[in-house]
Amino acid sequence: DLVVRTIRINELSYLDYGSINAAKQFFSDIFTYWVLYSNLVPISLFVTIEIVKYYHAFLINSDLDIYYDKTDTPANCRTSSLVEELGQVEYIFSDKTGTLTCNQMDFRQCSIGGVQYADEVPEDRRANDQDGSEVGIHDFKRLEQNRKTHPSREIIHHFLTLLSTCHTVIPEMKAEKPGQIKYQAASPDEGALVEGAVMLGYKFIARNPRSVTILVDGHEYEYELLAVCEFNSTRKRMSTIFRCPDGKIRCYCKGADTVVLERLSKDNNIIEPTLQHLEEYAADGLRTLCLAMREVPEQEFKQWWQVFNKAATTVSGNRADELDKASELIEHDFTLLGATAIEDKLQDGVPDTIHTLQTAGIKVWVLTGDRQETAINIGMSCKLISEDMTLLIVNEENSEGTRDNLSKKLNAIRSQADGGIEMEALALVIDGKSLTYALERDMEKMFLDLAVMCKAVICCRVSPLQKALVVKLVKRHLKAILLAIGDGANDVSMIQAAHVGVGISGVEGLQAARSADVSIGQFRYLRKLLLVHGAWSYQRVSKVILYSFYKNIALFMTQFWYSFQNSFSGEVIFESWTLSFYNVLFTVLPPFVIGIFDQFVSARLLDRYPQLYQLSQKGVFFKMHSFFSWILNGFYHSLILYFVSELIYWSDLPQSDGKVAGHWVWGSALYTAALATVLGKAALVTNIWTKYTVIAIPGSMIIWMIFLPVYATVAPKVGVSTEYNGVIPRLYTSPVFWLMGLVLPVLCLLRDFAWKYTKRMYYPQAYHHVQEIQKYNIQDYRPRMEQFQKAIRKVRQVQRMRKQRGYAFSQTDESQARVLQAYDTTRERGRYGEMASSRK
Numbered sequence: 001d002l003v004v005r006t007i008r009i010n011e012l013s014y015l016d017y018g019s020i021n022a023a024k025q026f027f028s029d030i031f032t033y034w035v036l037y038s039n040l041v042p043i044s045l046f047v048t049i050e051i052v053k054y055y056h057a058f059l060i061n062s063d064l065d066i067y068y069d070k071t072d073t074p075a076n077c078r079t080s081s082l083v084e085e086l087g088q089v090e091y092i093f094s095d096k097t098g099t100l101t102c103n104q105m106d107f108r109q110c111s112i113g114g115v116q117y118a119d120e121v122p123e124d125r126r127a128n129d130q131d132g133s134e135v136g137i138h139d140f141k142r143l144e145q146n147r148k149t150h151p152s153r154e155i156i157h158h159f160l161t162l163l164s165t166c167h168t169v170i171p172e173m174k175a176e177k178p179g180q181i182k183y184q185a186a187s188p189d190e191g192a193l194v195e196g197a198v199m200l201g202y203k204f205i206a207r208n209p210r211s212v213t214i215l216v217d218g219h220e221y222e223y224e225l226l227a228v229c230e231f232n233s234t235r236k237r238m239s240t241i242f243r244c245p246d247g248k249i250r251c252y253c254k255g256a257d258t259v260v261l262e263r264l265s266k267d268n269n270i271i272e273p274t275l276q277h278l279e280e281y282a283a284d285g286l287r288t289l290c291l292a293m294r295e296v297p298e299q300e301f302k303q304w305w306q307v308f309n310k311a312a313t314t315v316s317g318n319r320a321d322e323l324d325k326a327s328e329l330i331e332h333d334f335t336l337l338g339a340t341a342i343e344d345k346l347q348d349g350v351p352d353t354i355h356t357l358q359t360a361g362i363k364v365w366v367l368t369g370d371r372q373e374t375a376i377n378i379g380m381s382c383k384l385i386s387e388d389m390t391l392l393i394v395n396e397e398n399s400e401g402t403r404d405n406l407s408k409k410l411n412a413i414r415s416q417a418d419g420g421i422e423m424e425a426l427a428l429v430i431d432g433k434s435l436t437y438a439l440e441r442d443m444e445k446m447f448l449d450l451a452v453m454c455k456a457v458i459c460c461r462v463s464p465l466q467k468a469l470v471v472k473l474v475k476r477h478l479k480a481i482l483l484a485i486g487d488g489a490n491d492v493s494m495i496q497a498a499h500v501g502v503g504i505s506g507v508e509g510l511q512a513a514r515s516a517d518v519s520i521g522q523f524r525y526l527r528k529l530l531l532v533h534g535a536w537s538y539q540r541v542s543k544v545i546l547y548s549f550y551k552n553i554a555l556f557m558t559q560f561w562y563s564f565q566n567s568f569s570g571e572v573i574f575e576s577w578t579l580s581f582y583n584v585l586f587t588v589l590p591p592f593v594i595g596i597f598d599q600f601v602s603a604r605l606l607d608r609y610p611q612l613y614q615l616s617q618k619g620v621f622f623k624m625h626s627f628f629s630w631i632l633n634g635f636y637h638s639l640i641l642y643f644v645s646e647l648i649y650w651s652d653l654p655q656s657d658g659k660v661a662g663h664w665v666w667g668s669a670l671y672t673a674a675l676a677t678v679l680g681k682a683a684l685v686t687n688i689w690t691k692y693t694v695i696a697i698p699g700s701m702i703i704w705m706i707f708l709p710v711y712a713t714v715a716p717k718v719g720v721s722t723e724y725n726g727v728i729p730r731l732y733t734s735p736v737f738w739l740m741g742l743v744l745p746v747l748c749l750l751r752d753f754a755w756k757y758t759k760r761m762y763y764p765q766a767y768h769h770v771q772e773i774q775k776y777n778i779q780d781y782r783p784r785m786e787q788f789q790k791a792i793r794k795v796r797q798v799q800r801m802r803k804q805r806g807y808a809f810s811q812t813d814e815s816q817a818r819v820l821q822a823y824d825t826t827r828e829r830g831r832y833g834e835m836a837s838s839r840k
Contacts, residue, residue, distance in 0.1 A: 040556045042548040044583045052544055052595035053080040056537045059596075060518070065528055068521025073505045075529070076519045085500050086518075086530055087538030087616035089362055090480035093471050093494060096368035096375065098487035099504055099523055100354075100382055101344040105188040107196030108286060109137070109341040112159045113152035114273035117143045119199075143200060159337040162252040162291050163197035164204045164214045165223050166240045171204060171825050181205065189287065192342050193254075208824035212242070221245045226301070227308060229327035232320070235259065239331055241296065249296045251330055256371070257339070260290035265333040274339055281341040282373040285381055288341050292334035304330050349524030351383040356527055358455065360610035361617055365457040367467045367494065372431050372460045384456045385427040392454065394430040394438070402437040403446070410450045426454040432461035439469050448477055468493035475499070485526065486512045502526065532603045535616045542622035543685065544595040546630040551587050551678040553634030558642040558670060573667045575723045577715070578708075586675055586704050589696035590682040600687045601770050609770055620765070637677055637748045644747065645670045648740055655730065664723045665730050668708065669737045673744040675704055680745045684752055687771075 042048075057077035060066070066075045077083065097103055109118040116127075116137040127136035138146070147156040169191060170184040183204070185191030194204050205220070206213040212223045222245065229239035237255025244250055253260060257278055264271065274290070281288045296304075307329060311322035354364055364384055368375050372395060379385040392409050396402040417423060428451055430438065438447035451457050451474075459470060467484075471494050475482055484491070484498035489511040495501035496515060503516030504523065513519035520529065562573050572579070606612055615621065645666065652660035683697050709732065712724035731737050760768050772778070 037556060037559070039579070039583060040552055042552045042583065044588070045545065045548045048544060048548065048588075048591050048595070049541065050080070052541065052592065053083050053537075055596045056080060056083040056533070056540070060529065060533050063528070063533070066520055066525035068505075068525075071505065071521060073521035075521070075525065076513070077517070078519070079517050082500055082517050083533070083537040084541045085481050085538075086483075086534030087536070087613070088481040088619070089483045089500065089530055089534065090617060091474060091478075091482045092357065092362055092364045092526075093467070093482065093484040093498060094364060094366050094523075095467075095486035095488065095491045095494070096366055096370060096378060097344060099485055099491075100346060100350050100366070100378065102347055103188050103344065103487065105192030105287070105342045105344055107192050107199065107340065108343045109281060110159075110196070110338060111274050111277035111341075112143070112338040113155040114270035114338075115146075115150075115152065116277055140200060147201070155337055158250075158252075158293050159291055160197050160200055160202040161214070161223075161244075162254060162293060162337065163193050163200075163340070164202040165212045165242060166238065166252040166254055167194055167204075169194045169204065169207075171207060173825070188344075189289075189342055193289075193340060196340070206825045227305065229253075229331065230323070231255070232324075235324060235327070237331070239327065241301070241330070249298065249301050250293055251296050251334075252291075252293050253331060253334060254289050254291045257288065257290045260292050260334065260336075263332050263334050264292065264336050265294075268336045270336055270338070274336060278339055279373075281339070282371065283377055284341075285374060285377040286341040286343055287370065287374060288339055290339050291337040293337060294332075294334050296330065300330075346378075346382055347523050349522070349527075351381065353524045353527045355383040356607075356610045357530070360531060360613035362530070362613070363452075363455065363457070365451075365459065365470070367459045367462050367470060369462065369490075370460060372429060375458050375460045376429060379427070379456065379458050384458070386425070389425045389427045389455065392426055392428045392450070394428070394434045396434045396437070399437040399440070399443075402434045403443055405434075406438065406443065406446050406450055410446060413450070413453055427456040427458070428454040429458045429460065432459070432463065432466060435459055435462060435466055435470070439466070439473065444473055445477065448473060452478070464490040464493050467491065468497045470494075471497040483530075485523070488512055502529070528603070528607065531610055531613050532606045535601075535606055535613055536599060538616040539600050539621045540595045540598055542626075543598065544591045545622070546627060547594060547682065547685065548591055549627075550630045550634040550681065551590075552583070553631060554637040554641070554678050554681075555582060555671075555674045557635055557638035558674065561639065561642040573663075574671050575664065575667065575721050577721055578668075578671060578711075581707075582675075585707070586700055587678060589700050590679065593690075593692050593696040594682065594686060597690050597692055598687050601767055602774055605770050605774050609766075612767055612770060615765070615767060633752070636751070637681075638674075640748050641670060641674050641677065641744060644744055645673060645740065648736060653734075653736060655734075661730050661734065662727075664727050665734075665737075668712075668724075668727060668731055669734075669740055672704065672708075672737070672741050676701060676741055676745040677748045680749050681752065684749060684756065 057080035060075050060077045060083070063075060067073070094100060107119070109116065111117075115134055117140055118137050119140055121127075121137045121139050125137045127134055127138045127142070143156070147153050147160070150156065167190050168186050172182045172184055174180065174182070181203075183191050183194050185194065197204065201216060203215040204212070205215050209225075211225055214221055214223070224243040225240065226243055226249065227241040229235075229237075229241075231238035235255070236259045237253055239251055239253040241249065241251045253263075257275075261271065261275075278288055278290075304326070308323070308326040311319070311326040314322050357364060366375065366379065366384060368378075370378070372393070376385070376391070380387075385391070394402065394405050394409075396405055413423070413426070430447075437443060459466070462470075467490075471482060471484055474480070475497065481500065482498040483500040483502060484494045485502040485504065486492075486495055487504035491503075491512045492515045495503060495512060500518070501516040503510075503513035503519040505513045505519055505521055510519075518529065520526065559573055562571070601609075601612060649661060649666040649669070652662055652666070654660050679697050679701055686693055686697070709728050711721070712728045715721040716725045
């Protein structure tokens with residue numbers, strides 16, 4: 001404008017520019033064009049996106065397919081700001097117990113004195129005598145007989161006594177159901193062991209701060225509790241010291257096989273058969289514990305108690321270390337009693353869910369506290385790893401060994417890849433100790449490079465802190481969206497470390513669910529959450545953003561082209577209030593309908609073809625190329641709209657009565673054509689038409705056609721928008737206006753339609769094929785192939801790797817002694833659980 005005023009002041013003398021103050025005019029022009037193009041960047045887009053995301057969260061919460069009816073648990077999306085990230089997940093970090101499994105433990109098998117017992121015995125494994133020794137598995141009925149007559153009855157007695165006394169379980173007896181006891185356990189494993197003892201005839205009936213009472217064969221036996229050596233993730237065991245009814249002091253210990261076996265005396269002759277049984281239990285994916293005991297001489301206990309009591313009363317910060325050291329002094333020379341095997345069933349649909357997620361291009365890492373072999377077999381049963389995968393096992397005792405192991409495996413894989421040899425599917429298994437070294441600063445990149453080459457990763461015997469560190473490592477080095485899923489308080493740090501946290505409302509409480517972005521009832525619901533809701537959300541949000549920029553550029557850039565003909569004076573084409581209503585009223589509905597209801601592929605086919613998830617993973621729907629394509633398309637449409645309408649209304653379109661249509665008639669006609677064009681574009685990019693789509697797209701045009709005559713008639717009469725004086729009689733009676741409103745949008749969208757046709761017919765993407773399958777309901781013949789693959793997998797199961805022993809011990813690192821001293825179940829309680837004495 002300043003240049004025009006300076007150079008062409010003589011030619012434009014009729015505009016009466018007068019004297020020019022360059023500085024004042026410059027800032028005046030800046031503010032003029034600031035106001036003129038303020039709508040070019042869609043400020044309303046922020047509000048639109050937030051509302052769209054809120055409804056995405058509402059749709060997730062309302063989805064009956066991810067509602068768990070057994071516990072009345074619907075999905076709960078706690079934050080709507082991350083819904084589109086559900087469609088871009090590349091890595092899933094999952095806990096095992098309670099997340100992949102039910103966390104409902106059942107006491108299935110045990111080994112006592114080298115003899116196996118089980119609740120259900122397969123026909124081919126039933127016990128029989130071979131060369132005078134028992135081979136096979138006895139049922140629990142036989143155990144009832146053996147504890148009275150078998151040579152190992154003393155061991156059986158101590159084994160069952162240990163199960164019924166060495167724990168932190170609290171028995172609750174309700175007045176309305178006398179004789180019936182409900183056990184409150186800190187972990188499901190603890191509860192299962194006590195229930196197992198009850199099933200085998202040793203019933204835990206009462207606890208007070210100084211003793212435990214059990215019922216055996218109708219007789220009550222009280223065990224005086226002298227000390228508790230608590231469980232923690234370092235010790236991996238728990239010991240209780242009792243004065244037994246026979247007056248002797250005994251130390252009962254249960255824990256992981258690695259820590260119990262190294263504390264046995266040398267004259268244990270049942271170690272080998274017990275290890276063999278542990279190996280079988282681990283192969284079946286059962287959670288195992290070793291049980292041991294020793295008699296403690298009175299004098300030794302008195303000396304030890306002084307050390308232990310001193311450690312327990314330590315005030316400084318190393319109290320836990322002092323207690324651990326004191327416990328070591330008495331936990332030695334144990335007699336091995338046997339082992340237990342607890343089943344933690346997989347949740348329904350877990351194998352299919354993990355297999356489907358892997359097919360979708362998502363890598364699943366399982367971070368578990370279980371022993372390596374148990375975790376491997378759970379991984380097998382849930383299809384995380386398959387028989388044809390090559391297992392890379394890292395299980396070293398020191399930093400150098402871990403470095404060498406990782407380095408050798410990484411170099412071998414790289415040399416195989418460089419040699420052009422076809423790579424087999426890989427699965428990495430690393431234990432907690434090796435992981436501690438692998439997460440060191442100088443080794444973490446090597447570990448990560450190896451892990452990302454694998455289709456699946458299992459981290460065993462990891463602490464809650466290590467879970468979070470693994471997630472943070474991947475987050476720090478890879479530009480990928482990470483999702484963490486867990487069900488317990490020990491998973492909270494991992495959930496919070498990932499981009500998207502998913503909590504399962506399960507047996508271990510609601511800590512994980514409350515800390516997560518989304519909570520669900522079962523792991524299998526993750527499938528629809530990601531593959532359907534995630535993919536839909538990403539595609540919808542992408543389209544809303546692109547369309548919002550496009551529609552503003554298509555209209556407001558006509559004002560830019562007009563500037564070249566009005567000497568950059570800041571003159572407008574459209575009436576100001578009508579311009580303001582563009583984003584607020586006339587084009588507000590299409591983005592909402594596209595963002596909330598559009599489906600580029602149906603939920604059924606997104607689940608059937610999980611490979612479609614990779615489209616959103618790779619950002620196909622929102623690339624810089626796509627963004628600039630929509631921007632340029634907006635420029636292209638604004639060019640056609642402006643210059644064609646200008647040609648049509650050249651010389652202000654003289655009318656039949658000798659008058660001209662005028663500037664505001666042209667502006668209203670151009671506004672109508674532009675609105676029809678952007679609504680036509682919305683119709684062109686909509687994948688599914690619903691009643692809401694009809695209301696939004698054709699409905700918006702109807703609203704404008706009603707609004708214009710009403711507003712243009714009423715507004716000038718009240719002194720607003722006087723530009724519309726006399727416009728409607730000229731506009732609505734002109735065939736040029738109606739013809740331009742039909743022809744100009746078609747002219748603009750002809751290129752868009754041709755491009756869409758060409759792309760779909762000659763350069764189709766994967767989802768175009770699936771859209772055709774959906775449209776014509778084409779049958780899918782893949783079930784036969786899947787049956788064939790299942791048959792192959794059954795054959796390959798015969799060739800499974802050699803199994804080793806395994807264990808798992810689920811217990812909290814809290815003060816068990818404090819818990820035990822707080823309860824006295826022999827005293828009467830009030831209505832609300834308060835002690836009777838507190839009411840006297």
